[in-house]
Amino acid sequence: MQRARHVVIHLILGLAVPLLLIWSSIPCQARVYIDITAPYLRKIPTAVPFFKEVGAGNKHKEFAETFANLLAETIDFTGFFKILDRGSFLEDPQQSALMQHTINFKNWTDVGAELLIKGGFEYQEDILKVELRLFDTFGGRLIIGKRYTGHLKDHRRMIRRFSNDLIRRLTGHEGIFNTQIAFVSTAAGHKEIFVADFDGYNPKQFTDTGAITLFPAWSSDGRWLAYTDYGRGKPDLYMKNIKERRGTVTSFKGSNITPSWVPGEFSLAASLSHEGNPSLYLLTGKGKIVKRLTHHWGIDVSPAWSPDGKALAFVSNRSGSPQIYIKDMEDGEVRRLTFQGNYNTAPEWSPRGDYIVYTGLVRDNGTNIYIVSTDGGEPIQLTRDADNNESPTWSPDGSLIAFCSTREGVSRIYVMNANGANQRRLLTLQGEQTDPSWSPRLSGY
Amino acid sequence: MTKKFWVGLALVLIIPGLMFATSCAKKKIESEPGVVTIEEEPVTEGVTADDERARRRALEQQRIREERLREQAKARRERAELEEFQNEHIYFEFDKSRLLPESKEILRNKAKWLNAHPDVSVIIEGHCDERGTSEYNMALGDRRAQSAKSYLVDLGIGSRRLMTISYGEERPLDPSHNERAWAKNRRDQFVIE
CATH class of the missing domain: 1.20.5 (Single alpha-helices involved in coiled-coils or other helix-helix interfaces)
Incomplete structure (x- = not known):
């Protein structure tokens, strides 16, 4: 089914170009340029020339370049595009037009561009006006046109908003440019939780406990972070409202670890050991136990909810080694998901609910990221020959996976497409960075 | 007259004798x-x-x-x-929380000591090596501390005197990335409260 759809996209993009002329009269929503569910994406060649300064001439040449670069980097982050080298372009952006009917699209199809993003801006008395237009070069057609007005400091938000519109329009899904990634960093000398934008921009320290802080987990509305912290001398569970910086602590005897919020609810699952062995419990957002979820002599840890909240993946060593299990919350049945290798941990459920990504440790093959269908079957290895790779987390559109790796020495955060392609470092900070957790889409962007 | 004679005689005899005696002395x-x-x-x-x-x-x-x-x-x-x-720490095999025979010996000694010091409370820290994930290792460290606690309780130490805490892979004794360091880091530590 997916393959069939994939072939269709190929036809649309590669062979059936003339069809676009006919299609262009069909309402915008009908056309999906990028199928983010396809296992292998063909990157769309896209031209992002320097922006054109309109109005009072050519006074801010640096913005023409930095804005265009930022836009190119932002959409390139998705892995859906091949950003074309500007050296091959046939037009001087400052001399060329922004309007559809005045653009010579052949100049762009000749350099291989299938999509063209043109930008214009005006900057006077700290008022920044930016106009951004996305064109289908073969169709010779405007796909999106937007105008933004604000201050200079808003330029990143403008570009991200346009990028979100662009992704929504090209894929039929919401973008991820209004998301953040929480992670654990020793930049402050010990483990604290930091939060950065999706692309690693603007990392900020979130906790300041002076102790060990681990396992950040976002609530599905993006308003709460739960985490484990040794601030009181032992691993306790904290639920913190991000904006108001208030919250509660759950401090049962033993370990209070690995929180996972129930989608759409102010409650969460976590592993507690106050009754002996680490077992999964359901807690309210204020830290009161609702009920115990697993009953077994072994370790039960790392719960991960399915997107509909009807199933819970978790790690248990009930078979003798850590493996991933799925508990059906409706009939209570537990089934084992992973059978290959004898050390599979840290599951995360894909936003579409079809895959589970996890960390597998195989002797002499290192620690790597794998995905496996929630129905079971052959796992697919996404990282290899790159030292240890751990703690995967999905972007909310399911197209990307962030993880931590020691491939460059100390542990840092990396991002890859969900099929393992385009692995690259997210950010560089002092110390080591581990345990990334991707936020849902956040409001206020 | 005769009395005088005898006294005189006695003196004549005794005094030299005395004198002799003294000279002898x-x-x-x-x-x-x-x-x-x-x-x-x-x-x-x-x-x-x-x-x-x-x-x-x-x-x-x-x-x-x-x-x-x-x-x-x-x-x-x-x-x-x-x-x-x-x-004196006790050590564990990779991904295991069961006590090794030598660990039981050490724990028996610790129990003796705890019996001799009834007012002392102990924190048992469970630790792991860096391999595997920090999440699972936190739970494994919990089990390792719990193993030692259960054994000590079986030996008659009051469970209220024994607190457990897991540090997972967060506090290695040896930060190197090799088998020797890992073996050292998979341990329980016993801290007097």
Whole structure:
């Protein structure tokens, strides 16, 4: 089914170009340029020339370049595009037009561009006006046109908003440019939780406990972070409202670890050991136990909810080694998901609910990221020959996976497409960075 | 008259005899120096009374000193035992929380010590090596601490005296990335509260 759809996209993009002329009269929503569910994406060649300064001439040449670069980097982050080298372009952006009917699209199809993003801006008395237009070069057609007005400091938000519109329009899904990634960093000398934008921009320290802080987990509305912290001398569970910086602590005897919020609810699952062995419990957002979820002599840890909240993946060593299990919350049945290798941990459920990504440790093959269908079957290895790779987390559109790796020495955060392609470092900070957790889409962007 | 004669005779006989005796005694004194010490004895006797007090004082001081040494030795031994209690870790196999035979031996010693120190409470820390994920290792460290606690409770140590805490892979003893370091880091540590 997916393959069939994939072939269709190929036809649309590669062979059936003339069809676009006919299609262009069909309402915008009908056309999906990028199928983010396809296992292998063909990157769309896209031209992002320097922006054109309109109005009072050519006074801010640096913005023409930095804005265009930022836009190119932002959409390139998705892995859906091949950003074309500007050296091959046939037009001087400052001399060329922004309007559809005045653009010579052949100049762009000749350099291989299938999509063209043109930008214009005006900057006077700290008022920044930016106009951004996305064109289908073969169709010779405007796909999106937007105008933004604000201050200079808003330029990143403008570009991200346009990028979100662009992704929504090209894929039929919401973008991820209004998301953040929480992670654990020793930049402050010990483990604290930091939060950065999706692309690693603007990392900020979130906790300041002076102790060990681990396992950040976002609530599905993006308003709460739960985490484990040794601030009181032992691993306790904290639920913190991000904006108001208030919250509660759950401090049962033993370990209070690995929180996972129930989608759409102010409650969460976590592993507690106050009754002996680490077992999964359901807690309210204020830290009161609702009920115990697993009953077994072994370790039960790392719960991960399915997107509909009807199933819970978790790690248990009930078979003798850590493996991933799925508990059906409706009939209570537990089934084992992973059978290959004898050390599979840290599951995360894909936003579409079809895959589970996890960390597998195989002797002499290192620690790597794998995905496996929630129905079971052959796992697919996404990282290899790159030292240890751990703690995967999905972007909310399911197209990307962030993880931590020691491939460059100390542990840092990396991002890859969900099929393992385009692995690259997210950010560089002092110390080591581990345990990334991707936020849902956040409001206020 | 005859009475005077007898007295005179007696004197004639006895006095030289006495004189002889005294001269004899004198000779003895000169010939046996040992007697001189006997003559000096009273003097010596005066010194002995003081010396006895000093001797007793010395003995007392000796006793105190020995007592103090014994106490110091005991304190040293106790300190050593305490240090041994705190510094002797038990170790685990990879991904396991079961106690090895040598670990049980160490725990039996710790139980003895805990029995001798009934007012002491202990924090048992469970640790892991860096391999595997920090999440699972946190739970594994919990199990490792719990294994030692259960064994000590079975040996009669009150469970209220034994708190457990897992540090997962967060506090390695050896930060290197090799088998030797990993073996060192998979451990329980015992900390006096």
